[in-house]
Amino acid sequence: MGQINIEKNVNLGYFPSPYFYSCYNHIDVRDLGSCTIKKDTYLNNNFSLISYKHKIIIGKRCLIGTNFSAINSDFHGITINNRNNPEKILSADIVIGDDCFIGNNVTILKGVTLGKGCVIANSSVVTKSFKDNSLIGGNPAKLIRMISQED
DSSP states (O other), X not given: OOEEEEOTTOEESOTTSTTTXXXXXXXXXXXXXXXXXXXXXXEOSSOEEEEXXXXXXXXXXXXXXXXXXXXXXXXXXXXXXXXXXXXGOOBOOEEEOTTOEEOTTOEEETTOEEOTTOEEOTTOEEOSOBOTTEEEEETTEEEEEEOOTTO
């Protein structure tokens, strides 16, 4: 059985952002997966968090735009013979550090760890991990530059 943990002052959806009245937010944990959203985080409208066997952790004070997805599994094997073989499903933790700012239409895939203070540009697909204070963007997402928090 999976577990969902939502800490204090977490906002799931936001008015008056787009989709507030015309979408749904989805948290799905399967087969011992877990999803943790830490305090003071905002997830904007139309997000999807799907965890299978591993964790999704979203840090404190994160700001996340509309149409966000974090998916920590492929949910099916790659080859035709293994498509429905649960032993061939690849899955890994997703960890989003504290104080990250994630734009609209962003997808984060299995095995990604984002350090604290990262900024992810709109419409990025994040397939690998990045260090603290990285500004990243693209499909697949790449490092644009490091952010100086003294700015």
